[in-house]
Structure formats: structure tokens, C-alpha cells
Amino acid sequence: MAGFARFLAVLRLFDDTANAWTVPAMSDALGVPASTVYRTVRDLVAGGFLEAAHESVYRLGPAFIEYDRLLRLTDPLVSAGRGALHDVVAQARTPCVALLSRLYNDQVMCVADEAARDTAFRPSYERGRPMPLTQGATSKVILAHVPTRQLNRLLGAPKERDNRDGALRRELADIRKRGFCATASEIDAGLAGIAAPVIVREAGVIASLSLVADDTQLDEAQRRRLILLVVSAASLVAEALRHALQPPILNDTRQRLVK
Amino acid sequence: MAGFARFLAVLRLFDDTANAWTVPAMSDALGVPASTVYRTVRDLVAGGFLEAAHESVYRLGPAFIEYDRLLRLTDPLVSAGRGALHDVVAQARTPCVALLSRLYNDQVMCVADEAARDTAFRPSYERGRPMPLTQGATSKVILAHVPTRQLNRLLGAPKERDNRDGALRRELADIRKRGFCATASEIDAGLAGIAAPVIVREAGVIASLSLVADDTQLDEAQRRRLILLVVSAASLVAEALRHALQPPILNDTRQRLVK
DNA sequence: TCAATATTCTCATTTTTTGAGAATTGGTTT
DNA sequence: AAACCAATTCTCAAAAAATGAGAATATTGA
Incomplete structure (x- = not known):
């Protein structure tokens, strides 16, 4: 798995119960080296799809709220x-x-x-x-x-x-x-x-x-x-x-x- | 520009006034060949970030609504x-x-x-x-x-x-x-x-x-x-x-x- | 300030993406 | 039913980018 699939895979980790992830945890869950996950997460954060919460924990980011509003409006x-x-x-x-x-x-x-x-x-x-x-x-x-x-x-x-x-x-x-x-x-x-x-x-x-x-x-x-x-x-x-x-x-x- | 940036660039085309795009239009606006945009759009649709509306027009997809709910809930x-x-x-x-x-x-x-x-x-x-x-x-x-x-x-x-x-x-x-x-x-x-x-x-x-x-x-x-x-x-x-x-x-x- | 941990960087290798155009599909029109 | 048109996918070699392991560097909390 690579390319866009990697991004999807990271985002799909988040659900009702698992709404906060550390990079090592994602790395484990996906079976992908930490350095790769760090890069993926960095891109997602830059795009607003994830945000760095406290303590090296990542959560879903503001882009979803923003695009959701756009959808609602348009x-x-x-x-x-x-x-x-x-x-x-x-x-x-x-x-x-x-x-x-x-x-x-x-x-x-x-x-x-x-x-x-x-x-x-x-x-x-x-x-x-x-x-x-x-x-x-x-x-x-x-x-x-x-x-x-x-x-x-x-x-x-x-x-x-x-x-x-x-x-x-x-x-x-x-x-x-x-x-x-x-x-x-x-x-x-x-x-x-x-x-x-x-x-x-x-x-x-x-x-x-x-x-x-x-x-x-x-x-x-x-x-x-x-x-x-x-x-x-x-x-x-x-x-x-x-x-x-x-x-x-x-x-x-x-x-x-x-x- | 390539990789994740390509996906971001496509999504960023969508705003309050331009909320529906054809692939040729995106291709023009981004200065990227249509075949490449078609691939990008296909990936985005598969991920739910875009949806194919009628007449080869694409709009923002259900993933945003879904992840927004997740954010609201969690x-x-x-x-x-x-x-x-x-x-x-x-x-x-x-x-x-x-x-x-x-x-x-x-x-x-x-x-x-x-x-x-x-x-x-x-x-x-x-x-x-x-x-x-x-x-x-x-x-x-x-x-x-x-x-x-x-x-x-x-x-x-x-x-x-x-x-x-x-x-x-x-x-x-x-x-x-x-x-x-x-x-x-x-x-x-x-x-x-x-x-x-x-x-x-x-x-x-x-x-x-x-x-x-x-x-x-x-x-x-x-x-x-x-x-x-x-x-x-x-x-x-x-x-x-x-x-x-x-x-x-x-x-x-x-x-x-x-x- | 210092130690511990998180994150970024490096670089050779592997893997993917890219783009141009040809081939195909799907839906209308004649 | 056939032909047409545009949209979309496919093909393939070249080019670009992602990968992973570990070293180097930042951050952070005590």
C-alpha cells in the first residue's frame, strides 16, 4: 500500500472509539515504519485533516469541519x-x-x-x-x-x-x-x-x-x-x-x- | 506538485462559489493533464471525498459529512x-x-x-x-x-x-x-x-x-x-x-x- | 538545565506516478 | 439500430517520488 491509500488508511484508523492516535500506535496498527507514518501525518496535518493535540496525540483536524460547512452551504x-x-x-x-x-x-x-x-x-x-x-x-x-x-x-x-x-x-x-x-x-x-x-x-x-x-x-x-x-x-x-x-x-x- | 499535494490542490478548487467541477475544468485550472486529474479524482471518489454528480460534474463527497459527525461526537x-x-x-x-x-x-x-x-x-x-x-x-x-x-x-x-x-x-x-x-x-x-x-x-x-x-x-x-x-x-x-x-x-x- | 522522547533528516533503492495518446465506454441522436 | 460525441480508462517507458533504517535534531517536562 502506498500513495493515496496510505492517507486513507491513516484516516480510517479514526472512529467512534479510537479518536486519538499517537504515531507509534498508528505505525503498529498499520504495520508501516514510524518514519513513513510521520511523513504521512505531517502531510495530513498540513492539509488540516489531522491536528496535533497534546502529548504527541493526533486527532481529526479542522478541514473536515470546514468542508462540511461548504457542503452544507452549497x-x-x-x-x-x-x-x-x-x-x-x-x-x-x-x-x-x-x-x-x-x-x-x-x-x-x-x-x-x-x-x-x-x-x-x-x-x-x-x-x-x-x-x-x-x-x-x-x-x-x-x-x-x-x-x-x-x-x-x-x-x-x-x-x-x-x-x-x-x-x-x-x-x-x-x-x-x-x-x-x-x-x-x-x-x-x-x-x-x-x-x-x-x-x-x-x-x-x-x-x-x-x-x-x-x-x-x-x-x-x-x-x-x-x-x-x-x-x-x-x-x-x-x-x-x-x-x-x-x-x-x-x-x-x-x-x-x-x- | 505531486503526491498528496495533488489531492489537496483538487479539493482546494472547491469553495463557496465553485462547488461543482468537471475534470477538464480542473485540468485547465491546475495546469495538469486530464489523464492525471482523472486518476486523482478517481482516488478521491473512492475515498468519498468527491462524488460524481450528474453530467460528469464532481462535487464534494460524503466523507466530509461523515468525519464531521465523528468530530462532533468525539x-x-x-x-x-x-x-x-x-x-x-x-x-x-x-x-x-x-x-x-x-x-x-x-x-x-x-x-x-x-x-x-x-x-x-x-x-x-x-x-x-x-x-x-x-x-x-x-x-x-x-x-x-x-x-x-x-x-x-x-x-x-x-x-x-x-x-x-x-x-x-x-x-x-x-x-x-x-x-x-x-x-x-x-x-x-x-x-x-x-x-x-x-x-x-x-x-x-x-x-x-x-x-x-x-x-x-x-x-x-x-x-x-x-x-x-x-x-x-x-x-x-x-x-x-x-x-x-x-x-x-x-x-x-x-x-x-x-x- | 538536562534527560527523555518525539520528530525530522539522509540517501540509496524500490516503487509509484506521470503524461501523451490510443482504446474504450456510455449515453444521445439520427 | 448505427453512428456519433464526449467522458473516462488504459498502456508503457521515462521521470519523479515514496520508502525504510538509522542517525541527527527538536521539543518538552522535570
């Missing part, structure tokens, strides 16, 4: 959808969390979330956390709209496509037809998920807007109301995206090409 | 301070924004912010935005507690240390003595900043907790009350840091060293 989906999330949690009139999630390379990730004022629970889904592809309303409604070829790639080798796979594909087709997906206790026990698709192919966006609420507090009428709320919010976001997104990208590219 | 300063921010905006009883900011390599950056319920304005300072080192209460209170050697490095070559430099150093010494810094209209016209230091040397943390409010709505009594609020909140955060931070780091490092 991602068309986030800017088109943030207002909708706010409206949805306000109009839900029940403790809940609204999420905007999207397919990103080959994982589903929440890119924006907002909780209603008095919401005690927090769903597993939250901004920046990769989510399972095939579980939860949020993900399934996305998967239901992935083009077939891409779906095949995501679901893995044909070998693994056994009986379960057929059932999933039927479920996805059904979701696509209905235009929404509602589940309960599929990710978090006791929580219900309601999701609707936000599809703007021209912009490469395959996303979902979803609502997570306490399942035990939902009667049938309530549920139907929330589904309507989510579906209409999602289509508003898609419409906003279609109208706001395309011109900027074209402008931008042209400017740069000319320059 | 940064001792953020976890020790988030609650304090919430308390401060609640107890301020006036529209305001509370910030937690820190020295990060050689820039000051806000790492957490919270606005009071009915706050109409938003200060320039916000999570993820690099801030000037020598302007604004938030930054100056941090600079006032940077060790001399490091301060010299930050302020630049001795040549540049002219008359202004002396004044700044006197001001910083004064801030250090008082234990807080209050300014008005130094960053945003009409807004006042009140900041207190959060210093935990054992943890390599040099940070500040600050409050931004509408300057025209502050009388002397109000201002004094807010200063007290900020100073005490900051010292609570420092105390929490001292007690919560150190053991985890040691454990962590040891685990990894053993493994």
Missing part, C-alpha cells in the same frame, strides 16, 4: 430541503425528527435533520451517519428509485441474490408504485419511519425526505396525515431542486472552462 | 461545551448566538454554535468557518492565551512586528489579566461580542466560549450580566474538560499500542 439538495424539514416538523404536531437522506456513491447517508421542539428520542439516522441500504423507510424509498443496473451493483454479486433478493425487489417495486414507504421498528424499536422519494435525475439526485415518530402514539388517521405531509414536502423539494439547481452548475462549469 | 471540547452553549443562550434572555471556538493548527475556527430562539441576526462566526486571528472577542481571547513561542509564529515574521504588534500584545496581556474580552462592531457592524477563555493545557485545548448579541440593545447592567454568564460558563466547560477528557485518551492510546 449542496443543492440541502439548501432546497432545509426549509421543508423545518415545515414538516412544525406541521407534524407531534414529537418527531425529519430527515433528508441521499444515495452517496454506494451508501445512504442523512445530509440534514431537524427535530421537533419537544422530541425526547433521537433516531439512529442522523446527519453524517452511513445507513444500511436495505432497511428502514428512508433507505428503501431511495433504493426503490435506483436504476436497475446500479441496483444490481449495490445489491452485490448475482450469487448472493437469493430468495430474499426477490422479495426485496418486489417490495421496492411496490414502494415505487405507491410513492412512499412507511415502516415501524425496522431500525429503532418503537419508532416509525415514513419516507417519500426526492428524485431529480437531471441533477443526479436520488434522495428521500422522511419522518421518524413514536409508533405507539400514531393512530391510523394520524399516520395517513403524516404520509400526506411527507409526500407533499418531498415533491416540493424535488420541484425546488429542478428549478434552482441546474443553471448554477452550468454557469459554474462554463466559467471554469473558459478561465 | 471532540472533547464539543462534547464538554455543547450543553453550556444551550444554557448560555437560554439564560441570556435576549436574542443572541453562543459560540465555541478554538485554535486549530494556526487558525481560529468555531466548532459549535447555538442561537437563542428568536434571534434574527446571524454573526459571521459560525461552525466550520475559519476566522481572523486578531479580530473579534472570540479570537482575541484565544490569542491572549497562546504560549509566547507559538504566538510569535502565528503573528508572522519579526519584520512584520511593528507598532501595531506592540499594541496588540498589550491588549492581549490585558485580556489575559481581566479574564474576558468584550468588543462591539469589530466583526459585524452593530453586533457585540463577549468571550471568555477555555484553557486546558493538559488537553492541548486553547478555546473560547463567546456570545454575540445586538449591541444597541445592551445597557451597562445587561452587559455586565452577560460577561458574568459567559465567564462562568467558560470555566464550567474547562472544568468539565479537565475531568472528562484525559482518561479516555490514555486508554485509547494504550489499547492501540498493545494491539
Whole structure:
């Protein structure tokens, strides 16, 4: 392993529990000489991807916070959808969390979330956390709209496509037809998920807007109301995206090409 | 330029206005052959730092959102301070924004912010935005507690240390003595900043907790009350840091060293 | 100040990256 | 369905950069 892979390998050492590393520890963990790791770390620090904390301990650096802000500010989906999330949690009139999630390379990730004022629970889904592809309303409604070829790639080798796979594909087709997906206790026990698709192919966006609420507090009428709320919010976001997104990208590219 | 610098150069192309790039455009802008940029971009996409949007346009990728969440969850300063921010905006009883900011390599950056319920304005300072080192209460209170050697490095070559430099150093010494810094209209016209230091040397943390409010709505009594609020909140955060931070780091490092 | 440890440096060797253009892919248009 | 166009990957020899072991040097805390 060398080149860019070395940098990735160092960054991948950091996770929820191991969030501070010394160079000798990295060297051990990666099986790479210390002098090489020192050089790699020096580059990463210079780029802001790591920072030297006290006592020769390194932590993730400010570049991630900075680029994350850039994404928040410039991602068309986030800017088109943030207002909708706010409206949805306000109009839900029940403790809940609204999420905007999207397919990103080959994982589903929440890119924006907002909780209603008095919401005690927090769903597993939250901004920046990769989510399972095939579980939860949020993900399934996305998967239901992935083009077939891409779906095949995501679901893995044909070998693994056994009986379960057929059932999933039927479920996805059904979701696509209905235009929404509602589940309960599929990710978090006791929580219900309601999701609707936000599809703007021209912009490469395959996303979902979803609502997570306490399942035990939902009667049938309530549920139907929330589904309507989510579906209409999602289509508003898609419409906003279609109208706001395309011109900027074209402008931008042209400017740069000319320059 | 080559190696890691190539990756940095590509990522640095992305900013507030240029948030979507085609490979030919990058190739032009960097003066590097397209085939090389294609390889670089492929690596960055594989690492999640870029994503292929529609129409051969690339945007910043999900890795930044993911690592940002990791930072939010594991940064001792953020976890020790988030609650304090919430308390401060609640107890301020006036529209305001509370910030937690820190020295990060050689820039000051806000790492957490919270606005009071009915706050109409938003200060320039916000999570993820690099801030000037020598302007604004938030930054100056941090600079006032940077060790001399490091301060010299930050302020630049001795040549540049002219008359202004002396004044700044006197001001910083004064801030250090008082234990807080209050300014008005130094960053945003009409807004006042009140900041207190959060210093935990054992943890390599040099940070500040600050409050931004509408300057025209502050009388002397109000201002004094807010200063007290900020100073005490900051010292609570420092105390929490001292007690919560150190053991985890040691454990962590040891685990990894053993493994 | 001194000792201990972290970090950088050195340099010959190995390994990767580079760049130009050809080949291929993927998606539209006719 | 074929042809077209642009985007992307591939090929290969030359050039550049990364590597690793240990020596040299900085930093830091007592």
C-alpha cells in the first residue's frame, strides 16, 4: 500500500472509539515504519485533516469541519430541503425528527435533520451517519428509485441474490408504485419511519425526505396525515431542486472552462 | 506538485462559489493533464471525498459529512461545551448566538454554535468557518492565551512586528489579566461580542466560549450580566474538560499500542 | 538545565506516478 | 439500430517520488 491509500488508511484508523492516535500506535496498527507514518501525518496535518493535540496525540483536524460547512452551504439538495424539514416538523404536531437522506456513491447517508421542539428520542439516522441500504423507510424509498443496473451493483454479486433478493425487489417495486414507504421498528424499536422519494435525475439526485415518530402514539388517521405531509414536502423539494439547481452548475462549469 | 499535494490542490478548487467541477475544468485550472486529474479524482471518489454528480460534474463527497459527525461526537471540547452553549443562550434572555471556538493548527475556527430562539441576526462566526486571528472577542481571547513561542509564529515574521504588534500584545496581556474580552462592531457592524477563555493545557485545548448579541440593545447592567454568564460558563466547560477528557485518551492510546 | 522522547533528516533503492495518446465506454441522436 | 460525441480508462517507458533504517535534531517536562 502506498500513495493515496496510505492517507486513507491513516484516516480510517479514526472512529467512534479510537479518536486519538499517537504515531507509534498508528505505525503498529498499520504495520508501516514510524518514519513513513510521520511523513504521512505531517502531510495530513498540513492539509488540516489531522491536528496535533497534546502529548504527541493526533486527532481529526479542522478541514473536515470546514468542508462540511461548504457542503452544507452549497449542496443543492440541502439548501432546497432545509426549509421543508423545518415545515414538516412544525406541521407534524407531534414529537418527531425529519430527515433528508441521499444515495452517496454506494451508501445512504442523512445530509440534514431537524427535530421537533419537544422530541425526547433521537433516531439512529442522523446527519453524517452511513445507513444500511436495505432497511428502514428512508433507505428503501431511495433504493426503490435506483436504476436497475446500479441496483444490481449495490445489491452485490448475482450469487448472493437469493430468495430474499426477490422479495426485496418486489417490495421496492411496490414502494415505487405507491410513492412512499412507511415502516415501524425496522431500525429503532418503537419508532416509525415514513419516507417519500426526492428524485431529480437531471441533477443526479436520488434522495428521500422522511419522518421518524413514536409508533405507539400514531393512530391510523394520524399516520395517513403524516404520509400526506411527507409526500407533499418531498415533491416540493424535488420541484425546488429542478428549478434552482441546474443553471448554477452550468454557469459554474462554463466559467471554469473558459478561465 | 505531486503526491498528496495533488489531492489537496483538487479539493482546494472547491469553495463557496465553485462547488461543482468537471475534470477538464480542473485540468485547465491546475495546469495538469486530464489523464492525471482523472486518476486523482478517481482516488478521491473512492475515498468519498468527491462524488460524481450528474453530467460528469464532481462535487464534494460524503466523507466530509461523515468525519464531521465523528468530530462532533468525539471532540472533547464539543462534547464538554455543547450543553453550556444551550444554557448560555437560554439564560441570556435576549436574542443572541453562543459560540465555541478554538485554535486549530494556526487558525481560529468555531466548532459549535447555538442561537437563542428568536434571534434574527446571524454573526459571521459560525461552525466550520475559519476566522481572523486578531479580530473579534472570540479570537482575541484565544490569542491572549497562546504560549509566547507559538504566538510569535502565528503573528508572522519579526519584520512584520511593528507598532501595531506592540499594541496588540498589550491588549492581549490585558485580556489575559481581566479574564474576558468584550468588543462591539469589530466583526459585524452593530453586533457585540463577549468571550471568555477555555484553557486546558493538559488537553492541548486553547478555546473560547463567546456570545454575540445586538449591541444597541445592551445597557451597562445587561452587559455586565452577560460577561458574568459567559465567564462562568467558560470555566464550567474547562472544568468539565479537565475531568472528562484525559482518561479516555490514555486508554485509547494504550489499547492501540498493545494491539 | 538536562534527560527523555518525539520528530525530522539522509540517501540509496524500490516503487509509484506521470503524461501523451490510443482504446474504450456510455449515453444521445439520427 | 448505427453512428456519433464526449467522458473516462488504459498502456508503457521515462521521470519523479515514496520508502525504510538509522542517525541527527527538536521539543518538552522535570
